[in-house]
Amino acid sequence: MTTSNELQPLIILLSSLTLKICGVFGGNVEEHLEMGKTLLAQGQLSDALSHYHSAVEGDPDNYLTYFKRATVFLALGKSRSAVPDLDKVLSLRPDFNAARLQRGNVYLKQGNLEEAEADYKKVLGYDPKHQQAKDILERIKPLKGDIEDAKDMFENGDHQAAIELLTKAIESCPWNPELKEMRAECYIAQGDLHKAVLDIRPTTKLRNDNTAAYLKLSLLYYKLGEADESLNQIRECLKLDPDHKDCFVHYKIVKKLVKLLNSARESINKSAYEECLNKANQILKMEPTAQVFVLRAKSHLCHCNSKAGFEKEAIKKCSDVLNIDPDNVDALCDRAEAYIKATKYKEAVKDYQQAQSIDGESRRVHEGLEKAQKILKQSNRRDYYKILGVRRNADKRTILKAYRKMAVKWHPDKYEDEEDKKNAQKHFIDIAAAKEVLTDPEKRQKFDHGEDPLDPESQNEHGGPFWHQGFNPFDSGGGFQFKFHFN
Template identity: 55%
Template sequence: MVSINPIARKICNYIPFVLVLIDLRYEGVRSDKDGSVENHLEMGKKLLAAGQLADALSHFHAAVDGDPQNYMAYYRRATVYLAMGKSKSALPDLSKVIELKPDFTSARLQRGNLLLKQGRLDEAESDFKKVLKSNPSSKDQMEAERQLTKSDEIQRLVVQAQNDFDRGDFITAAAQLDTIIETCVWDVSSRELRTECFIQLGETGKAISDLKATSKLRNDNTQAFYKLSTIYYSMGDHEMSLTEVRECLKLDPDHKLCYSHYKQVKKLNKQIQSAEELIDQQRYGDAVSKYEAVMKTEPNVQQYSLHAKERICHCLAQDQQAERAIKVCSEVLKSDPQNVNALKGRAEAYIQDEQYEEAVRDFEAAKEHGENDRQIKEGLEKAQRLLKQSQKRDYYKILGVKRSAQKKEIIKAYRKLAQQWHPDNFHGEEEKKKAEKKFIDIAQAKEVLTDPEMRSKFDQGEDPMDPQSQQGGGHHHQNFHGGFNSYQGGFNPFGSGPFNFKFNYN
């Protein structure tokens, strides 16, 4: 019987489901062989049946420590390990069972199954054959025969898959390996070979999945982490590349390939992060320089050059450098026609350059691939308004200034044109009338573009001087004989400013 002191008994009475154990060295538990091992085995068996695996495992640890020659203690512990999904831990226990009791066919059959899953086919077949030679239950014999047949088939597929791979038939080799891995789920070699097939076929997502599995199946698998890092790097994912190469260096700080790759990725990652910080600070010129440095750091991987140009495109558009922005954005779109960010950047630059039809076209293309993007929706509406407006009267074009022109530039352009188109400079009646119309347009343009509120309305697609505009009611027009026939608030293009005009028609 297991001897339990009064304190431990009291705890058990009040907390019946809590097992207070510290292996066999727990207070009140003796590690003798007078029945305590059997009690641990029995208790562990009950806990295992109840699904309390961790507690059951503690009892089986105690039983193994209490009697290292008790094959049943190892077998029960292996059973818990298998239930917990810890096959690596179960395998040594099953081997110990077979060492202590070679005719224990259930343990041998289970070990054969684990070896088969690990791809250790020769060892698995040896176990299955020994089960068949013994006098097991018909159930064990049938299972061993079935698994032996499966192992023979896998042996054949392994040879065939390697041959297909060697002759460059990666599709067929991958298909063969799929079948192998369905049974040999923990076979590292098969997964590594299938990874190479996926890499050759350009199926990087599948290659990554297999590499992640092999990094867990094989201890200290620096090669898997190195390959994962290089694959992510080639895909343009510098952050994941950095994460995986760090895992390699944790296992082996002196790993030459990983350390060399780490320095490259870390440098690139730092440059990209710095560039993005500059963009957040709206320091677009500095961000452009930083992304140009990114392209010099990694000129051979297209993804980084493409990403750098995409961000440069954005910076130039935000910095009102329309001509350069259009050029860089177009380079990105030549390689990646569906790049939404490049389409948005070029569309903004087209608006700045007053190429509204092109801006509408780019925003519409971007909308196809980014339907829920608010910026695209607003940008398209703006480009459509400006296009419609440009087909009517464009005050910027009338004065010959850019949309980004400052007030001083606008006034300077106005004065120059007003002197040029002063009606008194013309003598024929038709010429004078034409000059009057031109002069009124010039005056209206100056009036709108030097008034912040009216200019804002015009930039949003309204014409503050348009009598047809719903927002433009109450306009009055000044003629040249005195009186007002519809131009806003008594606006008189000839009664203010540096010019004082007097028109004669005779």
């Protein structure tokens, strides 16, 4: 069985629709007021407002209908719309203290202190014992003094003192855009752009068609490096005024920058590192002085050069980033990876250790440091890349080419002297081992992660570093009859 409580929302909805229909043809003012009261109690402010509109139209000389509509306007945060209704109430009923007190409160919050003072005095004229009016009147005079002092301090460049006074004033006058704008300028002068943004944002609603606030917000977000939000704010300016010259000029700049930044990020996600380098250089060319974007572009250059295998350029660009931001963990890791490619293992370990001191929880740092330490230890024994004289990112074709060249040079059959032949044999074994590891994807991967798959320490019992793998550059017969293949 359906209960009356379950039916209540449906009854209210049907009543509301009925009253809206009736309102078109006149309707009953009392019914509109009652429905407005019910909806207001339920928090359905917009629906309540429509009924109060109908009530005002149905009885334009009823001061209570204006007062109730003003109450809804205030609940919706539309103080500017509430004031004309309160004016109307007091023109119809000058002694209605509730409306005068309400208007005084609105004037106070708006920072219209002279008007607020006049209303509170009239409240006391009708009710000399009204304590709230007395208390607020006592606050208004020192409040005026604080605002005047804050203005003087702002003009004299004493921004911190101005901020302290403005903060007190804003507590009493939170709907005053001028006070928030002045405090925002003080924050900007101190370099605290985030707090400036928090003050400018509400002024977009406190002033009509506030294109200046949207432009200011866009410029602030731009300086903060939040290009996407800068673009959002400048679009709001152009919605209000499509022909706004300053907003349109900035819109073109930030739109282009956002496109470049997004393209650079997409290139990284696709591992298209040379495309990333191109976009990053375009960002630098477009914004050579805005430090936050310079840092971002150089960070992309650091990362993408490192990933692309351009280790010398990567080390340079990552160092540029770290000169600006010494605690940049990503730049330290990218430079460490470039150092490894450049066979500068000690430098790589040092960078990872510094990154670990900054962010000890980073998985990338932990794994990178472990790898770099293994490679450093490994390099003290045997480095197959150095043996063949190739870079760590060399492809198989380059490795085989280097192997052929080195094998020809150190082929023991070329040497007659016994000592020279033994020396050549040692080199040839190393060359063959390097080719064996670096042309086998699985073995090369192990080696690149600090493990030598032919480690003699673990393979001593097999008589050599790699014979257990089935690869012996020498036949067992005498006379060094070599049978190796360059493939």
